[in-house]
Amino acid sequence: MLGFRYLKVPPTTHVMQYKEGKVVRAGDGLSFFYFAPSSVIVQISRASTDVPFVFNEVTADFQDATIQGELTYRVAKPEVLAALLDFSLDHVGRYRSDDPMKLNDRLIHATQILARAFTQAHSLRQLLVSSDALVEQIVEGLKGSESVSGLGIEIQGLSILSIKSTPEMAKALQANAREKLLQEADEAIYARRNTAVELERQIKENELNTEIAVEQKRRQVRETALQADIALEQQKAELVEVSVENQRKQSQAQADALRAMLEPIKDVDWRTLMAAQSQGLDSRQLIAMAFRDLADQAGKIGNLNISPELLETLLGKRHEANQRQRGKD
Numbered sequence: 001m002l003g004f005r006y007l008k009v010p011p012t013t014h015v016m017q018y019k020e021g022k023v024v025r026a027g028d029g030l031s032f033f034y035f036a037p038s039s040v041i042v043q044i045s046r047a048s049t050d051v052p053f054v055f056n057e058v059t060a061d062f063q064d065a066t067i068q069g070e071l072t073y074r075v076a077k078p079e080v081l082a083a084l085l086d087f088s089l090d091h092v093g094r095y096r097s098d099d100p101m102k103l104n105d106r107l108i109h110a111t112q113i114l115a116r117a118f119t120q121a122h123s124l125r126q127l128l129v130s131s132d133a134l135v136e137q138i139v140e141g142l143k144g145s146e147s148v149s150g151l152g153i154e155i156q157g158l159s160i161l162s163i164k165s166t167p168e169m170a171k172a173l174q175a176n177a178r179e180k181l182l183q184e185a186d187e188a189i190y191a192r193r194n195t196a197v198e199l200e201r202q203i204k205e206n207e208l209n210t211e212i213a214v215e216q217k218r219r220q221v222r223e224t225a226l227q228a229d230i231a232l233e234q235q236k237a238e239l240v241e242v243s244v245e246n247q248r249k250q251s252q253a254q255a256d257a258l259r260a261m262l263e264p265i266k267d268v269d270w271r272t273l274m275a276a277q278s279q280g281l282d283s284r285q286l287i288a289m290a291f292r293d294l295a296d297q298a299g300k301i302g303n304l305n306i307s308p309e310l311l312e313t314l315l316g317k318r319h320e321a322n323q324r325q326r327g328k329d
Contacts, residue, residue, distance in 0.1 A: 003037045012047040014078040018088075026079070041089045044078040048156055051104045055112050063124040063169055067115055067134070069160040071107060071142075077152030084151060103151065110148055111158070114141040124165055125173065131160040 009015045011029035018024070018040040025032060028046060055067040075081055085099035118137050119127055127134075135158050142148050142155045165173065 003035050004033055005036050006033050007031065007041060009043060012045060014044045014046050014075070016042040016044075016079070016082060018042065023079075036091065042082050042087045043089055044075055044081055044087050046075050046078060048072055048074045049104075051107060053108050053111060055115050057116050057119040059119055059124040059127050060121060061123040064166050065119060065124060065127055066162075066164045067119070067160065068162045068164075069135075069158060071111055071155070072157040072159075073107060074154050074156060075152060076154035080150070080152035103153075106151070107142075107148065107153065110142060110145055111138055114138045117141075124169065128163055128165065128173070131163055134163075135160055 007015065008031035009029055014026070014028050015030050016023050016026040017032070017034055019038055024039075025034075034041070049072070051071045051073070053067075053069055053071060057065055057067060059065050081087070081103070085103060086095075086097040087100055088096050090096050115134065115138055118130075118134050122130060139155060139158050142158070148155065164170070
């Protein structure tokens, strides 16, 4: 009405009213009336903005890689940004130029430059597993970039959603990784078998050690038994020696006693001794002694006559003695 209009913006939007080239009103979430023919309204969103990106870069080993991610930022100094880019509105509330879209492009370009520097310094294999390092380097580069800080922009975060190679290279890397995994699996199987063999060897060794220990115990038992037998035999030998010594001493004593008994009569003639014992002899023993005397004097005897009656008597008595011995048997 007569050129006056009412403007109300949310708290996340910074609004500035210019009149005659000067800022007459500025703030977040303002609402006011203004005279449109003489005013220029500038609106800059201060809310966080997510900008997706996809970069196709070449790695240090000349392989193609696709980096996909998202950049998050907010306008920290809207007055600085308003001095660089045109965020003014027309009479229907639309931006007069495409400068607001250029802000995202500038940030994406700065991000791509940093990503390219990182990509060209690493091989494809390294790049595929270095997303965290890539994020750290890009964020530090953006925060330290004068072109970004000169826009009054605050970088809130960066996320890498994926890093991909070409399908052919991906298959090659997968095949290589698969072969390494299979090799590791084979090594694990070999290690498990080797461990089983080692355990089996230890078991066998323990069994052999046990058998050796048992045999040693048995040998000790046999040696102990043998030593006991040896000791017993030694005791027996000592007993025999003592017994022999005792018998020798007994025989010596008997010999000494017999010698002492015979010493007085060793010079006496045997005839005298026989005559002394004749009282206890029978007729046959006496006749035998007589024949012994005759034999001693055989050189002096011319003829010797023995009557048949004497022989018959001697033979008869001998026959009776034999009969009595058979009867006893």
